[in-house]
Amino acid sequence: MKYILASCLAVSVCAANDPKTGTFTNLGFDEPIITFPPSLGLTSDILNGWALTAAGGEVPIVIPVGPTVTVPTLTFAQPYKDPLPSFGKYQLSFVNFVNHEFELTPTYTLKQAGKVPELALELQVFYDSFDTPPPPDLLQCRINGQNIPIESSDWFGVGIWEFPVSAYAGQEVELEFVLGPTHGLFFDIAGFTSVPEPSTWALLGLGGSFFGWVCRRRRRPQ
Structure with a gap:
Protein backbone atom coordinates (compact mmCIF):
# COMPACT_ATOMS: atom_id res chain seq x y z
CA MET A 1 0.00 0.00 0.00
CA LYS A 2 2.81 2.40 0.78
CA TYR A 3 4.32 1.69 -2.65
CA ILE A 4 1.06 2.51 -4.43
CA LEU A 5 0.68 5.79 -2.53
CA ALA A 6 4.25 6.84 -3.32
CA SER A 7 3.72 6.06 -6.99
CA CYS A 8 0.56 8.15 -7.23
CA LEU A 9 2.14 11.14 -5.54
CA ALA A 10 5.30 10.90 -7.64
CA VAL A 11 3.31 10.84 -10.89
CA SER A 12 1.28 13.85 -9.75
CA VAL A 13 4.30 15.94 -8.83
CA CYS A 14 6.15 15.14 -12.06
CA ALA A 15 3.15 16.03 -14.19
CA ALA A 16 2.59 19.31 -12.33
CA ASN A 17 6.24 20.41 -12.54
CA ASP A 18 6.92 19.47 -16.18
CA PRO A 19 8.64 22.54 -17.78
CA LYS A 20 7.08 23.83 -20.99
CA THR A 21 8.67 26.17 -23.51
CA GLY A 22 6.25 25.84 -26.42
CA THR A 23 7.98 25.89 -29.79
CA PHE A 24 10.35 28.74 -28.92
CA THR A 25 14.02 28.08 -29.64
CA ASN A 26 16.57 28.61 -26.88
CA LEU A 27 13.97 30.37 -24.73
CA GLY A 28 16.25 30.66 -21.71
CA PHE A 29 19.53 31.34 -23.59
CA ASP A 30 20.96 27.97 -22.47
CA GLU A 31 21.44 26.44 -25.95
CA PRO A 32 24.02 28.68 -27.64
CA ILE A 33 25.87 27.81 -30.84
CA ILE A 34 29.54 28.33 -30.06
CA THR A 35 31.14 29.46 -33.33
CA PHE A 36 34.68 30.02 -32.12
CA PRO A 37 35.62 27.64 -29.27
CA PRO A 38 36.05 27.84 -26.44
CA SER A 39 34.15 31.00 -25.63
CA LEU A 40 33.25 33.17 -28.62
CA GLY A 41 30.42 33.36 -31.10
CA LEU A 42 28.42 35.68 -33.30
CA THR A 43 25.43 37.25 -31.61
CA SER A 44 23.00 35.44 -33.91
CA ASP A 45 24.58 32.09 -33.01
CA ILE A 46 24.92 32.73 -29.30
CA LEU A 47 21.30 33.85 -29.02
CA ASN A 48 20.21 30.97 -31.33
CA GLY A 49 16.61 31.74 -32.24
CA TRP A 50 16.38 35.25 -30.86
CA ALA A 51 16.79 38.41 -32.95
CA LEU A 52 18.60 41.15 -31.02
CA THR A 53 18.49 44.78 -32.11
CA ALA A 54 19.76 47.98 -30.51
CA ALA A 55 18.10 51.30 -31.34
CA GLY A 56 16.57 49.71 -34.43
CA GLY A 57 19.78 48.17 -35.80
CA GLU A 58 21.19 44.67 -35.59
CA VAL A 59 23.92 43.81 -33.10
CA PRO A 60 26.34 41.70 -35.21
CA ILE A 61 29.08 41.73 -32.58
CA VAL A 62 31.21 38.90 -31.28
CA ILE A 63 30.54 38.30 -27.61
CA PRO A 64 32.30 36.12 -25.03
CA VAL A 65 30.64 33.22 -23.27
CA GLY A 66 31.36 32.93 -19.57
CA PRO A 67 33.42 35.06 -17.21
CA THR A 68 35.66 37.61 -18.89
CA VAL A 69 38.34 40.06 -17.81
CA THR A 70 37.21 42.85 -20.13
CA VAL A 71 33.72 44.35 -20.11
CA PRO A 72 32.12 44.02 -23.57
CA THR A 73 28.83 45.56 -24.64
CA LEU A 74 27.01 42.25 -24.29
CA THR A 75 28.16 39.42 -22.05
CA PHE A 76 26.77 35.91 -22.15
CA ALA A 77 27.80 34.62 -18.76
CA GLN A 78 26.94 32.24 -15.99
CA PRO A 79 24.58 33.86 -13.48
CA TYR A 80 26.37 35.63 -10.69
CA LYS A 81 23.49 34.47 -8.53
CA ASP A 82 21.07 31.62 -9.09
CA PRO A 83 17.62 32.51 -7.72
CA LEU A 84 15.97 29.38 -9.10
CA PRO A 117 2.18 26.20 -24.44
CA GLU A 118 -1.44 25.06 -24.22
CA LEU A 119 -1.63 25.42 -20.43
CA ALA A 120 0.61 28.46 -20.04
CA LEU A 121 -0.25 30.69 -17.12
CA GLU A 122 2.69 33.11 -16.80
CA LEU A 123 6.09 33.77 -18.32
CA GLN A 124 8.79 34.08 -15.67
CA VAL A 125 11.93 36.18 -16.14
CA PHE A 126 14.93 37.36 -14.14
CA TYR A 127 15.83 41.04 -14.41
CA ASP A 128 18.36 42.77 -12.20
CA SER A 129 19.62 46.34 -12.53
CA PHE A 130 19.92 49.42 -10.38
CA ASP A 131 16.13 49.92 -10.51
CA THR A 132 13.88 47.50 -8.60
CA PRO A 133 11.12 47.02 -9.43
CA PRO A 134 12.01 47.89 -13.02
CA PRO A 135 9.90 50.76 -14.40
CA PRO A 136 7.99 50.11 -17.65
CA ASP A 137 10.55 51.98 -19.74
CA LEU A 138 13.30 49.56 -18.63
CA LEU A 139 11.57 46.17 -18.91
CA GLN A 140 8.67 45.45 -21.23
CA CYS A 141 7.20 42.20 -22.51
CA ARG A 142 5.08 42.33 -25.65
CA ILE A 143 3.07 39.67 -27.43
CA ASN A 144 1.94 40.52 -30.95
CA GLY A 145 2.82 44.13 -30.19
CA GLN A 146 0.64 44.30 -27.07
CA ASN A 147 2.25 45.19 -23.73
CA ILE A 148 1.87 42.52 -21.05
CA PRO A 149 1.60 43.88 -17.48
CA ILE A 150 4.47 43.01 -15.19
CA GLU A 151 3.79 41.27 -11.88
CA SER A 152 6.02 40.50 -8.93
CA SER A 153 6.40 36.79 -8.21
CA ASP A 154 6.49 34.91 -4.93
CA TRP A 155 10.26 35.41 -5.16
CA PHE A 156 9.90 39.18 -4.89
CA GLY A 157 13.16 40.85 -3.90
CA VAL A 158 15.51 38.64 -5.92
CA GLY A 159 14.79 40.07 -9.37
CA ILE A 160 12.17 37.56 -10.55
CA TRP A 161 9.14 38.91 -12.40
CA GLU A 162 6.16 37.37 -14.18
CA PHE A 163 3.97 38.27 -17.14
CA PRO A 164 0.46 36.73 -17.40
CA VAL A 165 0.11 34.96 -20.75
CA SER A 166 -2.92 32.69 -20.31
CA ALA A 167 -4.83 34.75 -22.90
CA TYR A 168 -2.33 33.55 -25.53
CA ALA A 169 -2.11 29.90 -24.45
CA GLY A 170 -1.87 27.57 -27.44
CA GLN A 171 -1.38 30.41 -29.94
CA GLU A 172 1.39 31.21 -32.39
CA VAL A 173 2.70 34.60 -31.32
CA GLU A 174 5.57 37.04 -31.66
CA LEU A 175 7.27 37.37 -28.28
CA GLU A 176 9.27 40.52 -27.64
CA PHE A 177 11.26 41.95 -24.75
CA VAL A 178 12.36 45.58 -24.63
CA LEU A 179 15.26 46.41 -22.30
CA GLY A 180 15.57 50.16 -21.80
CA PRO A 181 18.71 52.24 -21.19
CA THR A 182 20.53 51.52 -17.95
CA HIS A 183 24.06 51.49 -16.58
CA GLY A 184 24.01 47.70 -16.51
CA LEU A 185 21.52 44.86 -16.32
CA PHE A 186 21.21 41.09 -16.13
CA PHE A 187 18.38 39.32 -17.96
CA ASP A 188 17.23 35.70 -18.19
CA ILE A 189 14.06 33.74 -18.95
CA ALA A 190 12.95 30.76 -16.86
CA GLY A 191 10.05 29.87 -19.13
CA PHE A 192 6.30 29.42 -18.92
CA THR A 193 4.56 28.33 -15.75
CA SER A 194 1.51 26.18 -16.37
CA VAL A 195 -1.69 25.13 -14.66
CA PRO A 196 -1.88 21.35 -14.12
CA GLU A 197 -4.02 19.40 -16.56
CA PRO A 198 -7.38 18.04 -15.30
CA SER A 199 -5.86 14.55 -15.20
CA THR A 200 -3.12 15.90 -12.93
CA TRP A 201 -5.66 17.36 -10.51
CA ALA A 202 -7.42 13.99 -10.53
CA LEU A 203 -4.19 12.22 -9.60
CA LEU A 204 -3.52 14.71 -6.84
CA GLY A 205 -7.04 14.21 -5.51
CA LEU A 206 -6.71 10.44 -5.72
CA GLY A 207 -3.41 10.50 -3.88
CA GLY A 208 -4.78 12.80 -1.18
CA SER A 209 -7.92 10.70 -0.72
CA PHE A 210 -5.89 7.53 -0.48
CA PHE A 211 -3.55 9.12 2.07
CA GLY A 212 -6.54 10.21 4.17
CA TRP A 213 -8.05 6.73 4.00
CA VAL A 214 -4.80 5.17 5.21
CA CYS A 215 -4.59 7.65 8.11
CA ARG A 216 -8.17 6.90 9.18
CA ARG A 217 -7.50 3.17 9.15
CA ARG A 218 -4.45 3.65 11.36
CA ARG A 219 -6.49 5.65 13.89
CA ARG A 220 -9.20 2.99 14.22
CA PRO A 221 -9.06 1.04 17.49
CA GLN A 222 -7.93 -2.53 17.06
Whole structure:
Protein backbone atom coordinates (compact mmCIF):
# COMPACT_ATOMS: atom_id res chain seq x y z
CA MET A 1 0.00 0.00 0.00
CA LYS A 2 2.81 2.40 0.78
CA TYR A 3 4.32 1.69 -2.65
CA ILE A 4 1.06 2.51 -4.43
CA LEU A 5 0.68 5.79 -2.53
CA ALA A 6 4.25 6.84 -3.32
CA SER A 7 3.72 6.06 -6.99
CA CYS A 8 0.56 8.15 -7.23
CA LEU A 9 2.14 11.14 -5.54
CA ALA A 10 5.30 10.90 -7.64
CA VAL A 11 3.31 10.84 -10.89
CA SER A 12 1.28 13.85 -9.75
CA VAL A 13 4.30 15.94 -8.83
CA CYS A 14 6.15 15.14 -12.06
CA ALA A 15 3.15 16.03 -14.19
CA ALA A 16 2.59 19.31 -12.33
CA ASN A 17 6.24 20.41 -12.54
CA ASP A 18 6.92 19.47 -16.18
CA PRO A 19 8.64 22.54 -17.78
CA LYS A 20 7.08 23.83 -20.99
CA THR A 21 8.67 26.17 -23.51
CA GLY A 22 6.25 25.84 -26.42
CA THR A 23 7.98 25.89 -29.79
CA PHE A 24 10.35 28.74 -28.92
CA THR A 25 14.02 28.08 -29.64
CA ASN A 26 16.57 28.61 -26.88
CA LEU A 27 13.97 30.37 -24.73
CA GLY A 28 16.25 30.66 -21.71
CA PHE A 29 19.53 31.34 -23.59
CA ASP A 30 20.96 27.97 -22.47
CA GLU A 31 21.44 26.44 -25.95
CA PRO A 32 24.02 28.68 -27.64
CA ILE A 33 25.87 27.81 -30.84
CA ILE A 34 29.54 28.33 -30.06
CA THR A 35 31.14 29.46 -33.33
CA PHE A 36 34.68 30.02 -32.12
CA PRO A 37 35.62 27.64 -29.27
CA PRO A 38 36.05 27.84 -26.44
CA SER A 39 34.15 31.00 -25.63
CA LEU A 40 33.25 33.17 -28.62
CA GLY A 41 30.42 33.36 -31.10
CA LEU A 42 28.42 35.68 -33.30
CA THR A 43 25.43 37.25 -31.61
CA SER A 44 23.00 35.44 -33.91
CA ASP A 45 24.58 32.09 -33.01
CA ILE A 46 24.92 32.73 -29.30
CA LEU A 47 21.30 33.85 -29.02
CA ASN A 48 20.21 30.97 -31.33
CA GLY A 49 16.61 31.74 -32.24
CA TRP A 50 16.38 35.25 -30.86
CA ALA A 51 16.79 38.41 -32.95
CA LEU A 52 18.60 41.15 -31.02
CA THR A 53 18.49 44.78 -32.11
CA ALA A 54 19.76 47.98 -30.51
CA ALA A 55 18.10 51.30 -31.34
CA GLY A 56 16.57 49.71 -34.43
CA GLY A 57 19.78 48.17 -35.80
CA GLU A 58 21.19 44.67 -35.59
CA VAL A 59 23.92 43.81 -33.10
CA PRO A 60 26.34 41.70 -35.21
CA ILE A 61 29.08 41.73 -32.58
CA VAL A 62 31.21 38.90 -31.28
CA ILE A 63 30.54 38.30 -27.61
CA PRO A 64 32.30 36.12 -25.03
CA VAL A 65 30.64 33.22 -23.27
CA GLY A 66 31.36 32.93 -19.57
CA PRO A 67 33.42 35.06 -17.21
CA THR A 68 35.66 37.61 -18.89
CA VAL A 69 38.34 40.06 -17.81
CA THR A 70 37.21 42.85 -20.13
CA VAL A 71 33.72 44.35 -20.11
CA PRO A 72 32.12 44.02 -23.57
CA THR A 73 28.83 45.56 -24.64
CA LEU A 74 27.01 42.25 -24.29
CA THR A 75 28.16 39.42 -22.05
CA PHE A 76 26.77 35.91 -22.15
CA ALA A 77 27.80 34.62 -18.76
CA GLN A 78 26.94 32.24 -15.99
CA PRO A 79 24.58 33.86 -13.48
CA TYR A 80 26.37 35.63 -10.69
CA LYS A 81 23.49 34.47 -8.53
CA ASP A 82 21.07 31.62 -9.09
CA PRO A 83 17.62 32.51 -7.72
CA LEU A 84 15.97 29.38 -9.10
CA PRO A 85 17.40 26.20 -10.67
CA SER A 86 14.91 26.61 -13.54
CA PHE A 87 16.87 29.59 -14.85
CA GLY A 88 19.54 27.29 -16.28
CA LYS A 89 23.23 27.88 -16.92
CA TYR A 90 23.43 31.29 -18.55
CA GLN A 91 22.00 34.78 -18.50
CA LEU A 92 22.56 37.91 -20.57
CA SER A 93 24.43 40.91 -19.21
CA PHE A 94 24.26 44.30 -20.93
CA VAL A 95 26.76 47.08 -20.16
CA ASN A 96 28.27 49.99 -22.06
CA PHE A 97 31.86 50.54 -20.94
CA VAL A 98 33.44 53.57 -22.64
CA ASN A 99 36.69 55.32 -21.65
CA HIS A 100 36.85 53.39 -18.40
CA GLU A 101 33.33 54.46 -17.42
CA PHE A 102 29.92 52.81 -17.51
CA GLU A 103 27.54 54.75 -19.72
CA LEU A 104 23.87 54.16 -20.49
CA THR A 105 23.18 51.25 -22.80
CA PRO A 106 20.99 51.71 -25.86
CA THR A 107 17.50 50.24 -25.88
CA TYR A 108 17.76 46.54 -26.73
CA THR A 109 14.97 44.46 -28.24
CA LEU A 110 14.83 40.65 -28.19
CA LYS A 111 12.27 39.09 -30.51
CA GLN A 112 11.18 35.58 -31.53
CA ALA A 113 8.09 33.87 -32.95
CA GLY A 114 6.75 30.64 -31.49
CA LYS A 115 3.79 28.85 -29.95
CA VAL A 116 2.81 29.47 -26.34
CA PRO A 117 2.18 26.20 -24.44
CA GLU A 118 -1.44 25.06 -24.22
CA LEU A 119 -1.63 25.42 -20.43
CA ALA A 120 0.61 28.46 -20.04
CA LEU A 121 -0.25 30.69 -17.12
CA GLU A 122 2.69 33.11 -16.80
CA LEU A 123 6.09 33.77 -18.32
CA GLN A 124 8.79 34.08 -15.67
CA VAL A 125 11.93 36.18 -16.14
CA PHE A 126 14.93 37.36 -14.14
CA TYR A 127 15.83 41.04 -14.41
CA ASP A 128 18.36 42.77 -12.20
CA SER A 129 19.62 46.34 -12.53
CA PHE A 130 19.92 49.42 -10.38
CA ASP A 131 16.13 49.92 -10.51
CA THR A 132 13.88 47.50 -8.60
CA PRO A 133 11.12 47.02 -9.43
CA PRO A 134 12.01 47.89 -13.02
CA PRO A 135 9.90 50.76 -14.40
CA PRO A 136 7.99 50.11 -17.65
CA ASP A 137 10.55 51.98 -19.74
CA LEU A 138 13.30 49.56 -18.63
CA LEU A 139 11.57 46.17 -18.91
CA GLN A 140 8.67 45.45 -21.23
CA CYS A 141 7.20 42.20 -22.51
CA ARG A 142 5.08 42.33 -25.65
CA ILE A 143 3.07 39.67 -27.43
CA ASN A 144 1.94 40.52 -30.95
CA GLY A 145 2.82 44.13 -30.19
CA GLN A 146 0.64 44.30 -27.07
CA ASN A 147 2.25 45.19 -23.73
CA ILE A 148 1.87 42.52 -21.05
CA PRO A 149 1.60 43.88 -17.48
CA ILE A 150 4.47 43.01 -15.19
CA GLU A 151 3.79 41.27 -11.88
CA SER A 152 6.02 40.50 -8.93
CA SER A 153 6.40 36.79 -8.21
CA ASP A 154 6.49 34.91 -4.93
CA TRP A 155 10.26 35.41 -5.16
CA PHE A 156 9.90 39.18 -4.89
CA GLY A 157 13.16 40.85 -3.90
CA VAL A 158 15.51 38.64 -5.92
CA GLY A 159 14.79 40.07 -9.37
CA ILE A 160 12.17 37.56 -10.55
CA TRP A 161 9.14 38.91 -12.40
CA GLU A 162 6.16 37.37 -14.18
CA PHE A 163 3.97 38.27 -17.14
CA PRO A 164 0.46 36.73 -17.40
CA VAL A 165 0.11 34.96 -20.75
CA SER A 166 -2.92 32.69 -20.31
CA ALA A 167 -4.83 34.75 -22.90
CA TYR A 168 -2.33 33.55 -25.53
CA ALA A 169 -2.11 29.90 -24.45
CA GLY A 170 -1.87 27.57 -27.44
CA GLN A 171 -1.38 30.41 -29.94
CA GLU A 172 1.39 31.21 -32.39
CA VAL A 173 2.70 34.60 -31.32
CA GLU A 174 5.57 37.04 -31.66
CA LEU A 175 7.27 37.37 -28.28
CA GLU A 176 9.27 40.52 -27.64
CA PHE A 177 11.26 41.95 -24.75
CA VAL A 178 12.36 45.58 -24.63
CA LEU A 179 15.26 46.41 -22.30
CA GLY A 180 15.57 50.16 -21.80
CA PRO A 181 18.71 52.24 -21.19
CA THR A 182 20.53 51.52 -17.95
CA HIS A 183 24.06 51.49 -16.58
CA GLY A 184 24.01 47.70 -16.51
CA LEU A 185 21.52 44.86 -16.32
CA PHE A 186 21.21 41.09 -16.13
CA PHE A 187 18.38 39.32 -17.96
CA ASP A 188 17.23 35.70 -18.19
CA ILE A 189 14.06 33.74 -18.95
CA ALA A 190 12.95 30.76 -16.86
CA GLY A 191 10.05 29.87 -19.13
CA PHE A 192 6.30 29.42 -18.92
CA THR A 193 4.56 28.33 -15.75
CA SER A 194 1.51 26.18 -16.37
CA VAL A 195 -1.69 25.13 -14.66
CA PRO A 196 -1.88 21.35 -14.12
CA GLU A 197 -4.02 19.40 -16.56
CA PRO A 198 -7.38 18.04 -15.30
CA SER A 199 -5.86 14.55 -15.20
CA THR A 200 -3.12 15.90 -12.93
CA TRP A 201 -5.66 17.36 -10.51
CA ALA A 202 -7.42 13.99 -10.53
CA LEU A 203 -4.19 12.22 -9.60
CA LEU A 204 -3.52 14.71 -6.84
CA GLY A 205 -7.04 14.21 -5.51
CA LEU A 206 -6.71 10.44 -5.72
CA GLY A 207 -3.41 10.50 -3.88
CA GLY A 208 -4.78 12.80 -1.18
CA SER A 209 -7.92 10.70 -0.72
CA PHE A 210 -5.89 7.53 -0.48
CA PHE A 211 -3.55 9.12 2.07
CA GLY A 212 -6.54 10.21 4.17
CA TRP A 213 -8.05 6.73 4.00
CA VAL A 214 -4.80 5.17 5.21
CA CYS A 215 -4.59 7.65 8.11
CA ARG A 216 -8.17 6.90 9.18
CA ARG A 217 -7.50 3.17 9.15
CA ARG A 218 -4.45 3.65 11.36
CA ARG A 219 -6.49 5.65 13.89
CA ARG A 220 -9.20 2.99 14.22
CA PRO A 221 -9.06 1.04 17.49
CA GLN A 222 -7.93 -2.53 17.06
